[in-house]
Amino acid sequence: GESVGLHLPTLSVQEGDNSIINCAYSNSASDYFIWYKQESGKGPQFIIDIRSNMDKRQGQRVTVLLNKTVKHLSLQIAATQPGDSAVYFCAEKGLMEYGNKLVFGAGTILRVKS
Amino acid sequence: DGGITQSPKYLFRKEGQNVTLSCEQNLNHDAMYWYRQDPGQGLRLIYYSQIVNDFQKGDIAEGYSVSREKKESFPLTVTSAQKNPTAFYLCASSIDGAGGYNEQFFGPGTRLTVL
Numbered sequence: 567g568e569s570v571g572l573h574l575p576t577l578s579v580q581e582g583d584n585s586i587i588n589c590a591y592s593n594s595a596s597d598y599f600i601w602y603k604q605e606s607g608k609g610p611q612f613i614i615d616i617r618s619n620m621d622k623r624q625g626q627r628v629t630v631l632l633n634k635t636v637k638h639l640s641l642q643i644a645a646t647q648p649g650d651s652a653v654y655f656c657a658e659k660g661l662m663e664y665g666n667k668l669v670f671g672a673g674t675i676l677r678v679k680s
Numbered sequence: 681d682g683g684i685t686q687s688p689k690y691l692f693r694k695e696g697q698n699v700t701l702s703c704e705q706n707l708n709h710d711a712m713y714w715y716r717q718d719p720g721q722g723l724r725l726i727y728y729s730q731i732v733n734d735f736q737k738g739d740i741a742e743g744y745s746v747s748r749e750k751k752e753s754f755p756l757t758v759t760s761a762q763k764n765p766t767a768f769y770l771c772a773s774s775i776d777g778a779g780g781y782n783e784q785f786f787g788p789g790t791r792l793t794v795l
Contacts, residue, residue: 574720598781609684609770609786610723617781655722659781667713667738668784670722 574653576675585643587674589656594637598659600668601630601641603652610655613641643676651678683707684787686771691792693758693765701756701790703771712754713772713784716740723770729754730776758792766794 579585591599597618602610616623616630616639623630629642639656653675657668684705693699705712711730715723725738729748743762748754754773758765768791772784 600783602786607789607791609686609772609789612783612785615781615783667725667728668723670724672720672722 574673574675576677578677578679579646581646581648581678581680583646585641585646585650585676585678587641587643587654587676589639589641589671589674591637591639591656591658591671592669593658593660594634596658596660596669599630599632599639600657600659601628601639602655602657602670603650604655604673605652613654646676646678648678648680651676684771684773684785686769686787686790688790689788691790693792693794695794696760698757698759699792701758701769701771701792703754703756703787705752705754705771705773705785705787707773707785708751709773709785710751710776711774712748713774714738714744714746714754714756715770715772717768717770717789726756726769765792767792 600615601613603613604610614625614628614630627644631640653673655670655673657670660667660669687702713728714726717723724740726744727746729735732751735746735748745757768789770789771787774782774784
C-alpha cells in the first residue's frame with residue numbers, strides 16, 4: 567500500500583517461494599491498473615496490467631488480482647527468483663483535464679534470499 | 681532498436697543554473713511524460729504532452745519548463761526557480777494520452793544533483 571518517505575514496506579522471500587505484493591488504490595472510478603518493477607538506478611519496467619472489468623489476469627509467472635470492492639490490487643509472483651529483487655509499484659489511471667495520467671503508489675521493496 | 685533514451689545519466693548543477701534534460705523516443709508514441717522520483721517515494725508527474733506542440737502541467741510543474749517541437753523529443757528544463765531539484769528524473773511515453781488503456785514506457789532516468 568501507500569507509504570511515506572523512506573520507509574517503504576519490504577517483503578523478504580526465499581528463492582523459489584511465491585511472493586504477494588499488495589497495493590491499495592485511492593479512486594473508485596479508476597478503470598485501469600498497472601504493475602511496474604524498478605531495479606536500482608533504472609527506469610520502471612512494465613510487468614502486467616488489468617482493466618476494471620476483470621478480477622484476475624495472468625502473465626508469465628505473474629498474476630494480478632483486482633478487488634474493486636475494497637480498492638485493492640495484488641501482484642503474485644510464482645517461484646520467485648533473485649532477479650525479481652526490485653521495487654514494485656502499482657499505478658492507477660487517473661483523469662487529467664486533458665488526457666490520462668498514472669497515479670503511482672510509493673512502492674514495495676521485494677528482497678529474494680538465496 | 682526501439683525505446684526511450686535519456687541523457688545524461690548523471691547531471692550536476694550549481695545553484696542558480698538552469699539545466700536541460702533530454703528525452704528521445706523512436707516508438708512513434710504521441711504522448712510523453714516527465715516524472716520526478718525522490719528516495720522512497722513514488723513517481724510524481726511534472727509535465728505531459730499528448731501531441732506535438734502541446735503540453736500541460738502535471739502535479740509539480742513549478743520551477744520546470746518543457747517543449748514539444750518534435751514528436752520524438754520532449755526536453756525538460758529545470759530552472760533556478762525549482763527550490764529542491766536534486767532527484768531522479770524519468771521520462772515516459774505512451775501510444776496516446778487521451779483515453780485508451782495504454783501503459784507508459786519509461787526511459788533509464790537522469791539523476792540530477794545540485795551542488
